[in-house]
Amino acid sequence: xxxxxxxxxxxxxxxxxxxxxxxxxxxxxxxxxxxxxxxxxxxxxxxxxxxxxxxxxxxxxxxxxxxxxxxxxxxxxxxxxxxxxxxxxxxxxxxxxxxxxxxxxxxxxxxxxxxxxxxxxxxxxxxxxxxxxxxxxxxxxxxxxxxxxxxxxxxxxxxxxxxxxxxxxxxxxxxxxxxxxxxxxxxxxxxxxxxxxxxxxxxxxxxxxxxxxxxxxxxxxxxxxxxxxxxxxxxxxxxxxxxxxxxxxxxxxxxxxxxxxxxxxxxxxxxxxxxxxxxxxxxxxxxxxxxxxxxxxxx
Numbered sequence: 001x002x003x004x005x006x007x008x009x010x011x012x013x014x015x016x017x018x019x020x021x022x023x024x025x026x027x028x029x030x031x032x033x034x035x036x037x038x039x040x041x042x043x044x045x046x047x048x049x050x051x052x053x054x055x056x057x058x059x060x061x062x063x064x065x066x067x068x069x070x071x072x073x074x075x076x077x078x079x080x081x082x083x084x085x086x087x088x089x090x091x092x093x094x095x096x097x098x099x100x101x102x103x104x105x106x107x108x109x110x111x112x113x114x115x116x117x118x119x120x121x122x123x124x125x126x127x128x129x130x131x132x133x134x135x136x137x138x139x140x141x142x143x144x145x146x147x148x149x150x151x152x153x154x155x156x157x158x159x160x161x162x163x164x165x166x167x168x169x170x171x172x173x174x175x176x177x178x179x180x181x182x183x184x185x186x187x188x189x190x191x192x193x194x195x196x197x198x199x200x201x202x203x204x205x206x207x208x209x210x211x212x213x214x215x216x217x218x219x220x221x222x223x224x225x226x227x228x229x230x231x232x233x234x235x236x237x238x239x240x241x242x243x244x245x246x247x248x249x250x251x252x253x254x255x256x257x258x259x260x261x262x263x264x265x266x267x268x269x270x271x272x273x274x275x276x277x278x279x280x281x282x283x284x285x286x287x288x289x290x291x292x293x294x295x296x297x298x299x
Contacts, residue, residue, distance in 0.1 A: 002199060002203065003195050003196045003198075003199035004196070005056075005057075005196055006192065006193060006196060007056065007057040007060045007061075007280065010057075010060030010061060010063070011056055011059070011060040013063060014033050014034055014059070014060065014063055015033070015034065015035065015036075016031055016032065016033050017031065017032045018030075018031050019031070019032060019102075021098070021101060021102060023073075023094055023097045023098050023101070024073075024081050024084075024090070024093065024094050024097060025081065025082050025083075026073055026078070026079040026080060026081050026082060027078065027079045028070050028071070028073065028078045028079075028094075028098055029070065029071050029076065029077035029078050030052070030068055030069060030070035030071070030098075030102065031052050031068070031069050031070075032066065032067070032068050032069075033059050033066070033067045033068075033069065034059075034062070034063060034064070034065050034066040034067055035064075035066060036066065038064060038065055038066035039064075039293075040064075040065050040066065040106075040107070040291055041065070041066040041067070041068060041103055041106040041107075042062070042065050042066070042067045042068070042106060042107050042108075042109055042132075042287075042291065043067075043068050043069075043099055043102075043103040043106045043107070043108045043109070043128075044058075044059070044067055044068065044069045044108075044109045044110075044111075044114075045070070045072070045095065045108065045109065045110040045111065045114035045117055045118050046069070046071070046072065046075075046111055046112075046113075046114050047111045047112030047113045047114050047115075047135075048112060048113035048217060048218065048221045049075070049205045049208065049214070049217075050075070050076075050111075050112075050204060050205070051071045051072070051075050051076030051077070051204050051207055052069040052070065052071050052076060053076075053200065053203075053204055054111070054200065054204065054276055054277070055069055055109075055111060055276055056069075057276055057277055057280035058134075058276050058280040058283055058284050058287070060280070061280050061281050061283075061284030061285070062284050062287065062288060064288075065288075065291070068102055068103045068106070070098060070102075072091065072094075072114075072117075072217075073086065073090070073091070073094055073213075074086055074208060074209040074210075074213035074214075074217065075207060075208050075209070075213075075217075076204070076207050077207075079209065080209040080210070080213045081094065085216050086213050086216040086217050086220065087216060087219075087220050088116070088117070088120055088220050088223075088224050091117045091120075091121075091217075091220065092117060092120045092121040092124055092126075095117055095118070095121045095126065096121050096124070096125075096126045099121075099126060099128070104127075105127060105128065105129065106128065107128055107129055107130040107131070107132065107291055108121075108122065108126075108128045108130075108131055108132070109131075109132040109133075109134065109287065110131075110132070110133055110134070110136075111133075111134040111135055111275075111276055112134070112135045112136075112137060112247075112273065113137070113217070113220075113221045115133040115134065115135065115136040115137055115226055116137050116220075116221065116224050116225060116226055118131065118133065119131070119133065119136075119226045119228075119229040119230065119233060120224070120228070120229050122229070122233050122235065123229035123230075123232035123233050128235060129235060129236075130235055130236050130237070130238070130290065130291060131233060131235050131236070131237040131238070132237075132238045132240065132287055132290065132291075133226060133237065133238070133239050133240070134240045134275055134276060134283060135240070135241065135242060135245060135247070135248070135273050135274075135275050135276075136226045136239055136241065136248065136253065136256065137221070137224075137225045137226055137247065137248055138225060138226055138227055138241075138248040138252045138253050138255070138256035139225050139227060139248055139252045139256075140222075140225055141221070141222040141225070141247065149184065149246075150222060153218070153222075154218075154222065156171075156177070157172070157214065157215050157218040157219075158215070159171065160172040160211050160214070160215065161211055161212065161214075161215035165211065168211050169210070169211050172206075172208075172211050172214055173206040175202060178201055178202060178205045178206065179198060179201070179202065181201065181205070182197060182198045182201040182202075182205075183198075184246070185246070185272055185273045185274050186198070186272070186274060186278070187244055187270065187271055187272040187274070187278060188271070188278045193277070193278065196277070197274060197277045197278070200277065225248075226256060227256055227259060230256060230259035230260045230263075231259050231260070231261070233260055233261065234261050234262070235262070236262045236263075236264075236290075237260050237262065237263045237264070238263070238264050238266065238286060238287070238290040239253060239256065239257050239260075239263060239264070239265045239266065240266045240268065240275060240283050240286055240287075241253035241265060241266070241267055241268070242267075242268055242271045242272050242273060242275050242279075243267055243268065243269045243270065243271070244269075244270065244271060244272045245271075245272050245273050246272055246273060247273050250267060253265065253267075264290070266282075266283075266286045268282055268283065
């Protein structure tokens with residue numbers, strides 16, 4: 001049985017609608033949360049192997065916003081892009097096209113791998129007034145606090161892509177490995193919250209289209225980072241970083257904030273790479289404050 005979400009009551013009060021649109025020749029599924037007449041619409045981009053459900057705890061803490069949350073191509077309920085690799089160029093082109101159609105001019109939030117896609121798209125010209133990056137990937141993955149685990153992950157995804165397809169698919173969807181990945185990221189000692197997080201990963205981490213998409217997306221995630229694009233982002237940018245993040249250390253996040261032209265860094269203690277699950281309330285409060293109209297009426 002699914003584990004009850006500690007954020008269920010927050011989400012139950014929100015109107016939500018599922019939609020589909022065609023972007024780059026493939027169906028993108030997306031969800032719209034909150035009031036249609038909200039003063040602010042926020043476009044939210046999830047991380048690697050995840051889908052829109054992962055950002056729902058943050059969404060639940062932002063009831064006054066209209067939030068559009070798509071599944072990335074090849075993940076969740078969105079189809080893979082036909083006839084092209086799922087590399088950074090493809091994801092940034094997809095995000096720019098999706099935003100232009102569904103959320104033109106909206107602020108954009110990206111989590112983890114979504115922070116790379118968002119930063120690359122905005123640096124490439126995607127029009128948006130403000131940018132929010134949660135658990136941003138601030139340096140090459142191999143330079144992170146757990147570089148050895150990253151090397152193991154590289155081998156794991158490489159093997160999954162090279163083994164005979166049925167075996168490779170089984171390895172990549174293996175529940176034991178998914179659980180080990182979840183255990184490596186979780187920091188909270190709250191048993192109920194830990195059970196919920198593990199159940200979320202068990203439920204949604206294997207909803208990828210096929211092993212080729214997964215491998216291409218993984219290679220993209222470890223081949224790029226936000227620091228490549230930060231200096232070319234002129235928009236006000238909010239970085240929400242974790243003091244115990246094992247993928248990008250807080251020291252690296254502090255340096256990353258200085259590369260942007262106009263950036264604010266919010267540090268959340270006692271959490272790692274799962275801000276969206278473990279500390280969504282302070283993250284949402286930072287987002288709400290950052291997106292609030294300024295004294296001159298701008299956003």
